[in-house]
Amino acid sequence: MAQLLKGLEYELIQGDLSQKVSDVQLDSRKLTEDSLFIAIKGTALDAHKFIPKAIELGAKSIILEDTPSQFVEGITYIKINTTSQAAGIIAANFYDNPSEKVKVVAVTGTNGKTTVVTLLQNLFIKLGYNTGALTTIENKINDEIIPTKLTTPDPVTLQFLLSEMVKKNCSYCFMEASSHAIVQGRLQGINLEGALFSNISHDHLDYHGTMKEYINAKKRLFDTLPKKAFALVNIDDKRGNVMLQNCRAKHYSFGLHSMANFKGKLIDNTFEGIQMDINGHDAWFQLIGSFNAYNVISAYATAICLGEDEFTTLQALSELKPAKGRFEQIVSKNNIRGIIDYAHTPDALENVLETIRDIREEGERIITVIGCGGDRDTSKRPIMAKTAAMLSEEVILTSDNPRTEKPEDILDEMEDGISPTQARRTQLILDRKEAILKAVEIAEPRDIILLAGKGHETYQEINGVRHHFDDKEELFKAFN
Numbered sequence: 001m002a003q004l005l006k007g008l009e010y011e012l013i014q015g016d017l018s019q020k021v022s023d024v025q026l027d028s029r030k031l032t033e034d035s036l037f038i039a040i041k042g043t044a045l046d047a048h049k050f051i052p053k054a055i056e057l058g059a060k061s062i063i064l065e066d067t068p069s070q071f072v073e074g075i076t077y078i079k080i081n082t083t084s085q086a087a088g089i090i091a092a093n094f095y096d097n098p099s100e101k102v103k104v105v106a107v108t109g110t111n112g113k114t115t116v117v118t119l120l121q122n123l124f125i126k127l128g129y130n131t132g133a134l135t136t137i138e139n140k141i142n143d144e145i146i147p148t149k150l151t152t153p154d155p156v157t158l159q160f161l162l163s164e165m166v167k168k169n170c171s172y173c174f175m176e177a178s179s180h181a182i183v184q185g186r187l188q189g190i191n192l193e194g195a196l197f198s199n200i201s202h203d204h205l206d207y208h209g210t211m212k213e214y215i216n217a218k219k220r221l222f223d224t225l226p227k228k229a230f231a232l233v234n235i236d237d238k239r240g241n242v243m244l245q246n247c248r249a250k251h252y253s254f255g256l257h258s259m260a261n262f263k264g265k266l267i268d269n270t271f272e273g274i275q276m277d278i279n280g281h282d283a284w285f286q287l288i289g290s291f292n293a294y295n296v297i298s299a300y301a302t303a304i305c306l307g308e309d310e311f312t313t314l315q316a317l318s319e320l321k322p323a324k325g326r327f328e329q330i331v332s333k334n335n336i337r338g339i340i341d342y343a344h345t346p347d348a349l350e351n352v353l354e355t356i357r358d359i360r361e362e363g364e365r366i367i368t369v370i371g372c373g374g375d376r377d378t379s380k381r382p383i384m385a386k387t388a389a390m391l392s393e394e395v396i397l398t399s400d401n402p403r404t405e406k407p408e409d410i411l412d413e414m415e416d417g418i419s420p421t422q423a424r425r426t427q428l429i430l431d432r433k434e435a436i437l438k439a440v441e442i443a444e445p446r447d448i449i450l451l452a453g454k455g456h457e458t459y460q461e462i463n464g465v466r467h468h469f470d471d472k473e474e475l476f477k478a479f480n
């Protein structure tokens with residue numbers, strides 16, 4: 001096991017370093033004979049209390065922060081200051097440092113990560129490379145799907161997935177780096193080829209506390225980039241430059257409104273796609289919405305930073321479809337346009353509604369169905385309701401994933417954002433299925449229904465249980 005500790009400061013408190021290690025795990029429930037258990041102090045639980053269970057299941061090596069009161073014979077105990085930050089390094093050593101063999105690019109930012117990572121994976125597959133992707137929707141190695149519940153996997157799963165990509169001869173892995181993941185050190189042990197910053201706006205303040213801390217979380221990804229890596233930032237976002245301060249990597253920028261290494265301009269925006277000028281090349285893309293101009297140019301810029309040809313990249317990008325549940329459209333027989341979108345932050349909702357307003361024609365009304373997730377940032381609830389009411393003709397406030405909260409309470413907090421005048425065209429329908437049916441019932445031909453917040457999700461999470469629920473499926477049923 002000694003080689004698994006390479007790069008770490010540790011103290012051997014019992015046992016010996018020649019202990020055999022058959023597997024590395026963070027979760028005591030997954031342990032097998034001769035495995036190594038890393039006990040971390042999590043947000044909800046302190047895994048030190050699972051050490052006896054781990055040993056019972058066959059763990060022979062324990063990595064911990066607190067010296068235990070009792071030792072078990074034959075077990076090796078190693079003390080490390082912050083085990084959560086060490087987990088990725090131990091797992092990387094166990095899986096033979098996969099990120100030395102597959103080039104990993106991390107994408108961070110409040111909105112657009114899944115869209116950009118999906119574009120990049122599909123682009124690099126088109127360019128002829130075996131490519132992996134780690135996203136909120138799913139993890140993928142070429143077209144093989146590995147389901148996930150997190151945007152960024154835990155550090156051990158992450159190294160395992162990278163090692164699988166190495167086995168499948170992947171040249172690249174594009175991954176989302178959530179702010180939770182960065183703070184929790186899930187990316188430790190990854191030798192990054194580059195990092196991309198899309199934007200930052202209000203989200204996850206329940207976890208980070210303040211906007212400043214949230215920005216700092218994102219910045220940590222750039223502060224720790226190696227010198228040979230590239231750092232690519234959206235320079236139109238006022239935090240783009242902040243990411244680059246003290247960043248040793250090579251600096252690159254993209255933008256639509258400022259001087260940038262990769263400069264784009266939105267020429268046309270329709271329900272079929274966008275036309276852009278990128279560094280003097282004119283091209284058409286199948287993603288909808290002006291905000292997607294940022295996602296397209298960031299995918300393009302990443303490809304160029306990785307040494308791809310400009311023309312071939314643009315050609316391939318223009319053939320790509322958007323990610324699942326991102327501005328997905330269904331038009332009913334009587335010409336009502338339904339849009340399913342993953343907008344679950346105030347900024348995303350504003351962008352998506354502004355884009356619909358830009359594209360729609362005279363007389364077309366917008367009916368927005370929206371909820372907010374439970375056990376997440378409560379301060380965004382009234383803002384999202386207000387945004388929906390300001391930018392739509394009709395609003396239906398409903399449930400998203402209530403998780404362990406009472407859905408009625410979430411709706412109450414959303415309703416606080418609605419003014420008395422707006423209340424006249426706002427309805428509260430707790431049941432999301434009923435809310436969708438109501439939207440279809442009140443819609444007239446040529447109206448536009450936006451179902452926001454759940455995008456690709458095929459479940460509704462209530463008290464720890466994920467019940468099947470799919471916005472697209474429900475809208476389709478309601479239309480027919």
Ligand SMILES: CC(=O)N[C@H]1[C@@H](OP(=O)(O)OP(=O)(O)OC[C@H]2O[C@@H](n3ccc(=O)[nH]c3=O)[C@H](O)[C@@H]2O)O[C@H](CO)[C@@H](O)[C@@H]1O[C@H](C)C(=O)N[C@@H](C)C(=O)N[C@H](CCC(=O)O)C(=O)O
Nearest residue numbers: 026027028029042043044045047050150151152154178180
């Ligand atoms: C608040 C948060 O981020 N929590 C994540 C974090 O959990 P944690 O460190 O708090 O773990 P914990 O539940 O306290 O448990 C501590 C340790 O005990 C271990 N354990 C637990 C139970 C047991 O019986 N035995 C055992 O050994 C666990 O494996 C863990 O190692 O690390 C875990 C593993 O990496 C995650 O599964 C867990 O995600 C929870 C479910 C979650 O809801 N996370 C959300 C907020 C999240 O991380 N979201 C971001 C993206 C958001 C976005 O896309 O905008 C994400 O990256 O997905």
Ligand SMILES: Nc1ncnc2c1ncn2[C@@H]1O[C@H](COP(=O)(O)OP(=O)(O)OP(=O)(O)O)[C@@H](O)[C@H]1O
Nearest residue numbers: 110111112113114115136291294341342343348352
């Ligand atoms: N570049 C962008 N700027 C602003 N809003 C965007 C951008 N790209 C996408 N959006 C909006 O944000 C929603 C979520 O997009 P996406 O899933 O790509 O983001 P994400 O960063 O992966 O989100 P998550 O934090 O849940 O992983 C989209 O459905 C759209 O409404």
Ligand SMILES: N[C@H](CCC[C@H](N)C(=O)O)C(=O)O
Nearest residue numbers: 344372373376400401453454
């Ligand atoms: N990855 C994000 C997704 C939010 C999606 C929305 N449907 C919700 O449940 O709040 C999170 O966990 O905060």
Ligand SMILES: [Mg+2]
Nearest residue numbers: 113114136151
């Ligand atoms: Mg995502």
